[in-house]
Amino acid sequence: MPRQSGFVCSAILMTCRLIGGGALVLAGFMKLRDPSVFMLSIESFGLIPESLIPLMAFILPWTEIVSGLLLVYGLWSRAAGVIATALYGIFILALLWVLWKDLPVDCGCFGGLFGSETVGWGSILRNIVLASAAVAVTFCGGGAASLDAVRGETIATAPAKDKIVGLAGQEAS
């Protein structure tokens, strides 16, 4: 039973990593596909000085891609999880601000991959789900099926007690 719960925990963490990280990688690549469209999206939010927008239009997608890839592979999972959580948090705050100001702007999410999307509660809910996945990895690590675990950084999610029983069994025999 404990072995089974460890497997379930690992599977959940891997799912969180793949969803939270994969979405970041996809969003980053789509934004880099045409940075000027992303620049215009940032500008329409009206939150950043115009002089900083071009810089932001390149640094933000690369931050998404680097942290997203680390999450997907489960390398430096907690650090990548913190950055992913911060990114999703910033997106949620920006979207809430747009809703509060009632600005009819395009979300700019995923570089328009899924078509034009006006900011709404749907885009906020999606970011909350993704942020939750990133938070789970931040607190629990990458799980057993991650490069961190291969490198011996993350303790496999199978409870240590299970190992002790096994060792004791070996000693007994």
Next chain:
Amino acid sequence: MMKTTLVRIILILAIAGVVGVIDGATRGLKMPPKVDTSAVPTVRNVPPKAEETPAPTQEPAPEAEPTEATEENGFTAEIMNQLIESGSALVIDARSEEEFAAGHIPSAMNLPIEYFGGREIDIVQFLLDAQQADPELQIIVYCSGGDCHASQLVGRKLLEYQVQNVFIFEGGFPAWQAAGYPIE
């Protein structure tokens, strides 16, 4: 553990920052040009006015009012209609495919902002070719009127492609409908 995580966060941000700056410097860190929304396109070869201007074919939609911006700069649905009738302009609909399919200004081409990145090439090439044949040709972009942002985004992308004489019809589709002109 905490310290290691913090160092890694800084490293990740530094790597992303450096790669981002290099990528930006390579591809050009500048904003797309702005469209002058206060300008009004000029109508050429306008057919005699009044009676010959096609009468509105449907009742104005009471809830759809032309925006203040339209009245301020004088670019009304009537001018838009004259531009189309006289062949002075090509019209671009920057709204989504669904909105375009539901109804649009006759002869308008659909070019939502999400097309940029690959799917815009044919239309942009068509506009460039048309302007090469007629350098005075004006390109009018519209969306859903009011504060809609799509026409501004698409207009700026067209300017980036060196398309000339780009104008924004700020009243957009609601102003066109409200004036009672036909839709397709």
